[in-house]
Amino acid sequence: xxxxxxxxxxxGEQTSExxxxxxISEMTVKTYKLYxxxxxxxxxxxxxxxxxAEQTIAKIKTEQANNLDKIEIGMQEIYTNNINELTNxxxxxxxxxxxxxxxxxxxEEQVKIKSxxxxxxxxxxxxxxxxxxxxxxxxxxIRDHTHKGIDISAPNGTTIKAAAAGKVTYSGWMGGYGxxxxxxxxxxxxxxxxxxxxxxxxxxDQVDAGEKIAAVGSTGQSTGNHLHFEIRKDGVQVNPQKxxxx
Numbered sequence: 001x002x003x004x005x006x007x008x009x010x011x012g013e014q015t016s017e018x019x020x021x022x023x024i025s026e027m028t029v030k031t032y033k034l035y036x037x038x039x040x041x042x043x044x045x046x047x048x049x050x051x052x053a054e055q056t057i058a059k060i061k062t063e064q065a066n067n068l069d070k071i072e073i074g075m076q077e078i079y080t081n082n083i084n085e086l087t088n089x090x091x092x093x094x095x096x097x098x099x100x101x102x103x104x105x106x107x108e109e110q111v112k113i114k115s116x117x118x119x120x121x122x123x124x125x126x127x128x129x130x131x132x133x134x135x136x137x138x139x140x141x142i143r144d145h146t147h148k149g150i151d152i153s154a155p156n157g158t159t160i161k162a163a164a165a166g167k168v169t170y171s172g173w174m175g176g177y178g179x180x181x182x183x184x185x186x187x188x189x190x191x192x193x194x195x196x197x198x199x200x201x202x203x204x205d206q207v208d209a210g211e212k213i214a215a216v217g218s219t220g221q222s223t224g225n226h227l228h229f230e231i232r233k234d235g236v237q238v239n240p241q242k243x244x245x246x
Contacts, residue, residue: 034089036076037099043076044102046089050075056095064100067107073099116243118233119187123163123243125210127193128227130154136239148237149192149230150245156197156225158216161209163191163229163244168205168213177228178220181213188235194228195219 035053036043047053053075060073090098116123134151162183169190170182177194181201184190197217207213218225231240 030081032080032082034078034080036078037095038072038074038076039099039102039106040072041074045095045098046078047092047095048089050077052092052095055092056099059092059096060099060103063096064103067103070110071103071106073103115246118189118231118238118243121164121166121185121187121189122209123191123231125161125163126244127160127163127191127229128152128154128158128216130158130226132241132245133226136237136241149194149228150240151226151228152245153224153226154216156215156217158225159212160193160196160214160216160227162207162211162213163209163231164189165209166191166207168201168203168207171199171202171205174220176221178222179214179217180220183207183213188233190230190232190235192228192230192232194230195222195226197225 034046034048035050037045037047037053037056047056057073057075061068113122113124130152132150133153134147136147136150138147160181164183164185166183166185168181169184170180172180174180174194177192179194179196179199181193181196181199182190183193193214195217196214196219198215199213200215201207201213216225216227222228229240231238231243
C-alpha cells in the first residue's frame with residue numbers, strides 16, 4: 001500500500017491542482033509485497049501471492065515427505081519499495097523446481113555430515129591428502145599386532161590438520177608413535193596424529209577443524225614419511241575410514 005507524507009503549502013503560494021497532484025505523487029512511496037519460500041529459514045525463491053506460496057509448499061511437502069523430517073519449510077512475507085525486486089518472482093512450477101533442488105542440496109549435506117560424525121563429533125577435514133598405505137586392522141611385519149589406525153603417505157613437512165575441533169591433550173614423543181599429537185573431542189572421542197616431523201601445538205590448546213597442528217615425518221617406528229591417524233572412542237580404536245578417507 002502507498003505511504004503518504006503530509007506537507008504544508010505556504011500561504012500565498014500560487015499552485016494548481018496539477019502541481020499539487022505532482023507534488024503528492026513525488027512524495028508517494030509505493031510498497032510491494034511478495035512471498036519467499038524458505039528452507040530452515042533461508043529464502044530459496046519468491047512468488048507473487050500467498051496462494052502461490054501455499055501451493056508451492058503443499059506440492060513440495062507431498063513430493064519430498066521423506067526428506068522433510070529434519071528440514072523446516074515455510075514462507076515469509078517480504079515488503080519492498082524496489083519494484084525491480086518483483087522480477088525475482090517466479091511461477092509456481094519454477095518455485096517448486098528451484099526449492100526442490102535446494103532441498104536436495106541440504107539433504108545431501110546432512111547425509112555427508114551424518115556419515116562423518118561419531119557421537120556428535122563431526123570429522124569435517126582430512127588431516128592430510130595422500131595415499132593410504134596401510135589400513136585399519138592390517139597385519140604387517142613392522143608390528144606384532146593389527147594396525148590400530150590408517151597410514152597416509154605424504155612428503156616430509158606436509159601440513160597435518162585437525163580432523164575436528166577439540167583440545168590438545170598430548171603433544172610430544174610417545175614410543176613407536178614418534179612425535180604425536182592427541183586431540184580430545186567431546187563424548188570420549190580422541191584423534192591421534194603420529195610420526196610427525198614437527199609439532200605446532202601444545203597441551204591445552206583449543207584447535208578448530210582444519211587448523212595446522214603438525215607436519216608429516218617418519219619419527220618413531222616408521223619406514224617412511226607418512227601420517228599415522230587414529231580415532232578412538234573411550235580409549236578403543238575405531239576404523240577411521242568409517243568417517244574419513246572413504
